[in-house]
């Protein structure tokens with residue numbers, strides 16, 4: 001039988017919560033420290049998309065599907081709101097349609113569950129679709145919609161009740177030296193194992209590891225549109241040409257290059273600002289859209305209006321909303337590594353830094369944490 005250990009976790013975002021859950025279900029005694037009164041980082045600032053279809057085929061896609069199952073388990077057991085809405089990639093250009101057709105033909109061999117839809121079937125899935133110049137769509141049933149602030153605030157309560165995980169909010173950790181972590185009050189607490197799940201901010205505690213990690217910080221702009229009428233539903237998550245040019249699953253398609261080249265030559269601002277437009281609908285009915293990617297000024301607090309306008313312009317190409325009023329604008333920062341889905345590092349025995357470096361932490365974290373606690377440390381894809 002595994003020895004029961006005292007596990008200390010720093011950070012109550014999705015990565016910290018995933019490790020807390022995986023460790024606690026194995027019988028370990030888990031304590032989580034979060035510097036804010038609630039987790040306010042990337043984990044509550046996203047689209048709420050669990051998006052396995054965007055993962056490269058092989059181990060990462062399988063891990064994404066495992067995460068999906070774990071989210072559904074939480075829906076059942078913790079009562080968090082989840083809409084198993086699936087996703088539509090809409091093709092409004094011929095070259096986008098070629099990619100979707102190529103992807104659909106490769107999908108059975110690569111292990112993806114998805115199929116092509118014609119206009120009539122698309123409308124049945126989402127009445128909001130803009131059908132002007134619409135060639136067709138790729139339907140995938142595997143995507144989930146979560147309401148991230150709701151989920152991130154509810155999971156700690158459930159972990160506390162179910163596994164006796166202890167949470168200390170408003171508790172900043174200022175130093176880690178195994179076996180102890182030190183709080184800003186000066187208090188020191190010992191643990192057998194310490195996990196650093198502090199998101200893009202891990203450089204504060206481990207500046208030297210961060211410097212050598214090749215991780216960059218990225219700022220993303222987001223918009224909430226609503227309220228939408230009560231009876232109106234977006235249906236599946238919506239994506240379009242910018243996603244077809246951007247996501248790794250489509251790298252399996254030779255035809256993707258044409259879409260990339262068209263955007264680069266005809267609409268270079270989408271590349272300049274790293275704009276990539278998707279839409280989801282949360283439990284209040286609001287539509288969440290974004291985003292952009294700024295690696296040069298990740299800590300700039302001000303949003304760029306031109307980016308928001310380009311996002312809205314592209315969204316209108318994809319869907320027609322009954323209410324176009326902007327309710328909120330915000331930005332978030334995540335950590336990004338060119339090659340790694342997550343960065344794992346042991347600065348000393350008993351201390352593990354776990355950093356989600358793919359921009360897909362909501363999709364991957366439960367599956368990656370489970371794999372870790374099974375002894376399978378996944379940082380890159382393995383086809384299979």
Ligand SMILES: Cc1cc2nc3c(=O)[nH]c(=O)nc-3n(C[C@H](O)[C@H](O)[C@H](O)COP(=O)(O)OP(=O)(O)OC[C@H]3O[C@@H](n4cnc5c(N)ncnc54)[C@H](O)[C@@H]3O)c2cc1C
Pocket residue numbers: 010011012013014015016033034035036038039040041042043044045046047048049050051171172173174197198199200201204205220221222290291331332333334355356357358359360361362363364
């Ligand atoms: C705008 C945006 C949209 C995104 N959309 C999606 C999406 O739809 N689907 C998807 O799969 N992924 C998405 N992502 C990526 C995903 O949100 C992130 O990968 C994930 O949330 C990272 O989780 P985390 O726990 O590492 O970081 P965080 O959520 O930032 O959590 C880290 C926590 O650590 C705490 N902390 C830091 N330092 C200390 C300290 N010294 N002491 C105590 N606590 C500390 C922070 O307060 C914070 O709460 C998006 C990200 C952004 C920014």
